[in-house]
Amino acid sequence: MPDRDDRLTLLxxxxxxxxxxxxxxxxxxxxxADGVAALWETDGIYAVxxxxxARGHAEIAALISGxxxxxxxADGCAHVMGPVTIxxxxxxxxxxxxxxxxxxxxxxxxxxxxxxNSWQLRKGSEGWRVIRRDNAPLDGQQAARALFxxxx
Amino acid sequence: MPDRDDRLTLLxxxxxxxxxxxxxxxxxxxxxADGVAALWETDGIYAVxxxxxARGHAEIAALISGxxxxxxxADGCAHVMGPVTIxxxxxxxxxxxxxxxxxxxxxxxxxxxxxxNSWQLRKGSEGWRVIRRDNAPLDGQQAARALFxxxx
Amino acid sequence: MPDRDDRLTLLxxxxxxxxxxxxxxxxxxxxxADGVAALWETDGIYAVxxxxxARGHAEIAALISGxxxxxxxADGCAHVMGPVTIxxxxxxxxxxxxxxxxxxxxxxxxxxxxxxNSWQLRKGSEGWRVIRRDNAPLDGQQAARALFxxxx
Numbered sequence: 496m497p498d499r500d501d502r503l504t505l506l507x508x509x510x511x512x513x514x515x516x517x518x519x520x521x522x523x524x525x526x527x528a529d530g531v532a533a534l535w536e537t538d539g540i541y542a543v544x545x546x547x548x549a550r551g552h553a554e555i556a557a558l559i560s561g562x563x564x565x566x567x568x569a570d571g572c573a574h575v576m577g578p579v580t581i582x583x584x585x586x587x588x589x590x591x592x593x594x595x596x597x598x599x600x601x602x603x604x605x606x607x608x609x610x611x612n613s614w615q616l617r618k619g620s621e622g623w624r625v626i627r628r629d630n631a632p633l634d635g636q637q638a639a640r641a642l643f644x645x646x647x
Numbered sequence: 648m649p650d651r652d653d654r655l656t657l658l659x660x661x662x663x664x665x666x667x668x669x670x671x672x673x674x675x676x677x678x679x680a681d682g683v684a685a686l687w688e689t690d691g692i693y694a695v696x697x698x699x700x701a702r703g704h705a706e707i708a709a710l711i712s713g714x715x716x717x718x719x720x721a722d723g724c725a726h727v728m729g730p731v732t733i734x735x736x737x738x739x740x741x742x743x744x745x746x747x748x749x750x751x752x753x754x755x756x757x758x759x760x761x762x763x764n765s766w767q768l769r770k771g772s773e774g775w776r777v778i779r780r781d782n783a784p785l786d787g788q789q790a791a792r793a794l795f796x797x798x799x
Numbered sequence: 800m801p802d803r804d805d806r807l808t809l810l811x812x813x814x815x816x817x818x819x820x821x822x823x824x825x826x827x828x829x830x831x832a833d834g835v836a837a838l839w840e841t842d843g844i845y846a847v848x849x850x851x852x853a854r855g856h857a858e859i860a861a862l863i864s865g866x867x868x869x870x871x872x873a874d875g876c877a878h879v880m881g882p883v884t885i886x887x888x889x890x891x892x893x894x895x896x897x898x899x900x901x902x903x904x905x906x907x908x909x910x911x912x913x914x915x916n917s918w919q920l921r922k923g924s925e926g927w928r929v930i931r932r933d934n935a936p937l938d939g940q941q942a943a944r945a946l947f948x949x950x951x
Contacts, residue, residue, distance in 0.1 A: 499803070499804070502807055502811065503807065506810055506814060509818075577821070577824060577877075577879040578817065578820065578824070578880055578881075579821055580818050580821040580822040580825055581818060592821060592824070592825065593824060593877050593878075593879045595879060595901065605907070605908075605909075606901055606907070606908040606909060606910060607907070607908070608908065609875075609877035609879070609901040610877075611828065611877075632903075633828060633875045633876060633877045633903065634875035634903040634908075635872070635873055635875035635903060636875070640828060640829050640830065640872070643825045643826070643828055643829040644829065
């Protein structure tokens with residue numbers, strides 16, 4: 496059985512990862528491009544199914560400050576994360592869970608996108624950061640379901 | 648580095664705040680007006696964008712026992728909270744996250760409301776309670792996005 | 800006040816229950832019938848309002864490999880769990896919270912089902928497992944709201 500310090504550290508790690516992923520939704524809907532980017536490592540990757548791959552803080556921030564996200568915000572949007580299941584292995588982790596984008600329009604609110612997400616994370620000197628997030632819409636494609644495969 | 652007791656207490660605090668916010672959704676959809684009100688401090692505030700400000704247990708309970716919420720419950724509704732990012736500073740805390748109201752109607756379920764929430768909380772002799780919750784629909788207005796501003 | 804070991808164990812239990820429920824959604828949308836079933840005890844029950852009661856791993860797995868769930872997956876679906884409020888009493892626990900099934904179709908995504916859930920869980924030699932999960936759509940029926948009753 497791991498000792499008390501290791502158990503405490505593991506709980507802190509799991510708590511920090513849950514908080515980071517919750518913060519993504521809050522920062523995205525605040526339009527905080529730099530805040531969103533800072534959740535990733537300097538050369539981190541955010542691969543959004545249908546939109547390609549953003550690499551590094553400048554490209555990830557541009558997803559938030561760019562026209563697609565800004566149009567969503569002008570309409571009104573909610574990036575609601577589901578709960579994640581977390582597997583930690585030393586200083587790296589895999590978190591898997593859903594995300595919803597709810598969009599406001601003339602007819603009220605609607606679910607604009609429902610996605611699978613796989614978050615690879617690493618713990619460094621400043622805490623947990625995202626190495627790579629893959630997101631794909633759960634529209635029947637196998638690629639989205641594959642993001643929910645267990646860690647290898 | 649904080650000592651082990653402080654680390655344990657911090658994790659307990661974060662866990663308790665997550666549980667309190669999850670309980671809100673369960674109590675609201677159960678129609679438990681007194682249970683909902685008891686999540687707040689005696690003179691706590693629940694400011695609901697578009698519905699004004701309820702202050703104190705009696706007014707907060709009246710939001711649940713009142714006609715708007717009762718009509719939602721008769722139709723069928725789900726007050727689904729998103730995950731929250733939590734910042735604790737001593738015995739006060741700020742939690743930020745989304746909430747969805749899903750409503751049942753003739754055409755099935757629909758997202759009736761998607762909101763930003765800012766929860767100010769305080770830890771007292773009976774645990775964490777809400778000082779003030781602000782909720783505003785994410786329909787494009789800046790007021791809702793501002794609820795996701797970081798703690799000052 | 801409970802001693803440090805008890806406090807640590809309680810936090811680990813609560814974390815494990817949250818993770819198990821998040822894992823349900825991930826495994827369901829991955830179509831992992833055995834993985835879903837293994838969340839339950841060998842003779843566990845999954846009672847789905849409108850679909851009857853599955854008992855034991857084979858029947859629970861059949862819910863995932865069966866035609867209703869497979870049709871959902873072919874269209875594209877997201878089983879998004881809400882946060883849960885957890886009450887632990889020794890080696891048994893009750894978790895209560897929402898779940899959403901979002902379905903993809905010709906018109907995009909829609910909320911197909913919004914439900915109340917009551918999860919009875921037990922901690923055994925292999926960790927927490929589900930004794931019984933009750934799920935009922937929040938379509939105005941009292942039976943669904945009753946799943947949010949507090950533990951007796």
